Amino acid sequence: MFDHKKLGRELGLFGSDPLVGAGLPYWLPDGAVVRHELEEYIRGEERRAGYQHVYSPVLGKRELYEISGHWSHYSEDMFPPMQLGEEEVVLRPSLCPHHAVIYRSRSHSYRELPLRMAELGPMYRSELSGVLGGLTRVRAIQLNDGHIFCTLEQVADEARGALRLIRRAYQALGIEAARYRLSLPGAGGKYVAAPELWERSVALLTEVLESEGIEYQAEEGEAAFYGPKIDVQIRDSLGREATLSTVQVDFHQPERFDLHYIGADGAKHRPVMVHRAIIGSVERAVAHLIEQHGGAFPAWLAPVQVALLPVSEDELPQAEALRARCLEAGLRVELAAPEQGSLGARIREARLVPYQAVIGAREAADGLLALRLRDGRRLDPLPQGEALDRIAARVAARGAALWVD
Numbered sequence: 001m002f003d004h005k006k007l008g009r010e011l012g013l014f015g016s017d018p019l020v021g022a023g024l025p026y027w028l029p030d031g032a033v034v035r036h037e038l039e040e041y042i043r044g045e046e047r048r049a050g051y052q053h054v055y056s057p058v059l060g061k062r063e064l065y066e067i068s069g070h071w072s073h074y075s076e077d078m079f080p081p082m083q084l085g086e087e088e089v090v091l092r093p094s095l096c097p098h099h100a101v102i103y104r105s106r107s108h109s110y111r112e113l114p115l116r117m118a119e120l121g122p123m124y125r126s127e128l129s130g131v132l133g134g135l136t137r138v139r140a141i142q143l144n145d146g147h148i149f150c151t152l153e154q155v156a157d158e159a160r161g162a163l164r165l166i167r168r169a170y171q172a173l174g175i176e177a178a179r180y181r182l183s184l185p186g187a188g189g190k191y192v193a194a195p196e197l198w199e200r201s202v203a204l205l206t207e208v209l210e211s212e213g214i215e216y217q218a219e220e221g222e223a224a225f226y227g228p229k230i231d232v233q234i235r236d237s238l239g240r241e242a243t244l245s246t247v248q249v250d251f252h253q254p255e256r257f258d259l260h261y262i263g264a265d266g267a268k269h270r271p272v273m274v275h276r277a278i279i280g281s282v283e284r285a286v287a288h289l290i291e292q293h294g295g296a297f298p299a300w301l302a303p304v305q306v307a308l309l310p311v312s313e314d315e316l317p318q319a320e321a322l323r324a325r326c327l328e329a330g331l332r333v334e335l336a337a338p339e340q341g342s343l344g345a346r347i348r349e350a351r352l353v354p355y356q357a358v359i360g361a362r363e364a365a366d367g368l369l370a371l372r373l374r375d376g377r378r379l380d381p382l383p384q385g386e387a388l389d390r391i392a393a394r395v396a397a398r399g400a401a402l403w404v405d
C-alpha cells in the first residue's frame, strides 16, 4: 500500500496550510473531482435505496446537544461553544440531532415508516493537533450520514439493507474490509444507562450479522454512547485499523427528542433510529482509495480519464477536435501537446490516466484512435466515435475493468 499523504501531495489531490490550521486540509481540483464523483455515487445509491436527502446547518444551540446527550457524553471531542448574544452555539459533532429535529417537524403515520433520511454534510471534531495528518485525522469531516426512523419490527431489515449498501459500495470502489466488529459498551460512565435497551439492540445487530453470514468480533468499549454498532474496519498503509462504515441501533435519541409516529391503532408510538454511514467520512474514504489504488483510481473516479498525445504538431488540430468530442461525451480529458516534451516523456506523465491515445499521422488520416490502457494493454485502432463511446460506457458502468471486448 501507498502513503496517501505523500501521494496526495505528489498527485496534487489535497494540501494544507498552517495559516488555515492543522487537520483542516483543502481539496485541489483533481482531488475535488474524486470527492465529487464519490459523493454523487453515494447519493445515487441512496436514492435507489429509498433515502430522501436533506441539508442541515453545521451549527446548533448548546441545548440541542444537551438533549441529544452529546453534551454530557461526548463533549471532550467537541469544539468549545461560541457565545452569540444570549445564546451559545456549537459546531456540530454529529448530524443525528438535526435529523431527529427534522423528523419531529411534522407528524408521521406508521405507513411512512421506514423513513430513510440522508445527508452528506460537515461535522467537526476537536482532535488534538498531535494526531492530525493528511485526510485520515481531520477536524472538519464531511460525513456520509443517514438515519432510518422505523418500528422495532423493521430494525433488523433496515440494518441488513444498510450493510448490503456498504458491501456493494466496497465492491464498486475496490475497498476491502479488514474485519467486521460488533462494538459493545464498556466500563465507565461514557454510555447512557438503560441495560434492557442495550441488550435488545445488541441482540438485533447480532441477528443481522449472523443472518448475513458475516464473520465478526465482538469488542467492549467501542459502542456509541447511545447504542451498539456494527463497524466495518479498514487498514491503512501502516497497518493501522480504522472504522470506515457503521450501522447503529439507537433507542435513546428518539426518547430524548420525544419522537413518535401514529400507529395503526391511532395511538402514538416511539420509533427506533438506525444510524448508518456507507463510506463514513469522505476524507477517510478518499485517503483509503488513494492508498488502495496508488493513485490509479477506477476510471469513473479518475481526475483525468483520457490523455490525448499527438505525435507531432501536424496532429494537433485533430487532437483538439478529439478533446472537444471527449468533453461533449462527458469525459475528463487532457491534451498533452508536443511542446510539453517527447512522446515517451508525455506517456510517462500520463501513466495513471486509464485511457491514453497516441495520435500519429495514420490515425489522424483515417479517423482512428489507437488506445493504450493504463495496465499496459494496447488495443487495435478503432474509429474515433466508437472508441469514445466505449470509454464513456465503461465510465458509466463504474466497474473496475478498464475494457471489455
Ligand SMILES: [Zn+2]
Binding pocket: 094, 095, 096, 145, 146, 147, 275, 276
Ligand atoms: Zn447518527
